[in-house]
Amino acid sequence: MTLDQARRQFPHTWTEMIYLNHAAISPMSFRVREAVNNFLERRSLKGIESFPWAPKMAFETKKLIADRLNTTAERIAFTLNTSEGLNILAEGVQWQAEDRILLYKYEYPTNVYPFLNQSRKGVAIDFFDTSDGKITIEQIKEHVTPKTKLLSLSSVQFLDGYRSDLESIGNFCSANNILFSVDAIQGFPHIPIDVIQSKIDFLSCGSHKWLMSPEGLAFIYVSEKAQALIKQSSMGWTSVKNAFNHFDFDVSRIRDDAWRYENGAMPYHSIAALKSSLEFFGEFGYDQIYRRTLDHTGLLIDQCLRNGAEVHTSQTEHERAGIVTLTVDDPEKTLKRLEDHHIMAAVRAGKLRISPYFYTTEEEVRKTVNLLFI
16 A cells, blocks of 8 residues: 555545644545445344454454554453543552552553552552653653552653653562553554563553544453452453353353453444554554654654754654643644634643554654744
């Protein structure tokens, strides 16, 4: 698939709009729209009863996710959003008095509140900071205590776009019997994540940002280790083996895999959309998606630095992903100027955040920079 073919899948590229706010919410392609329409047509006419074809489609979608994470579909379960996924972990672990959870001070609230809520059980929350915004294994080690039971970290930070070395962090956590949880919503699927190599115990990721799918759908990855430590706090009819054996009311029939966390009917129309989006990414090529996204953020950083801007995103390639954040005079006014020229970005914590994606062009990046510094 060529870049032009990929771009033509997105309706907004047929207009004057330059969309550079994928870290907030992404546009959806013609193919995603068609997948939803086809699903609704089938549900209204040809396949009103969605079993067994819709669960089969959901399994195929899990397989696409699992392949990208180097795991199996049985380790993937769908949730409504990233927060719901993280709450399965936070509420499920049987915390002991004086247990501690380690979090980064500037995490997105999604990756804070589920764990902060455990303070009602006597769990202590430790927040760590960094002097330069780089979350390194050395800095994490400084804040770990013998009582630290879990570290939860975003793969890519929403504010400055810093990409953590998940492998080194995960190996450290594994060696010290610390559960390692990852919020992957700003790093999946464009940034490679290997849950086995990085020894990730739990991962949660919504679908409306870089996955370019609707809101109201997310997925979790649950390792066997994490599953063994999670006491199931909610169950439904699909949480058990042989779910259609309706009157065998026995909670011991709970599933052996991550699907136990799916309690009933799924938002299959959104899963159909996600499946279509993942297939599209596969056709374009994940290596190309990764390379083009990094090239765009690299170009943005270089051009902004040349214009004397204060850039908060790392210049080092393996420490960045699709987000570039910078300080500008009057960020709201600057954002309005961009929007007046049909360029979509965002302001976060008083800083301008720009987040291009693989189908963005170099010309669009340069046009944006030129408007920033007029």
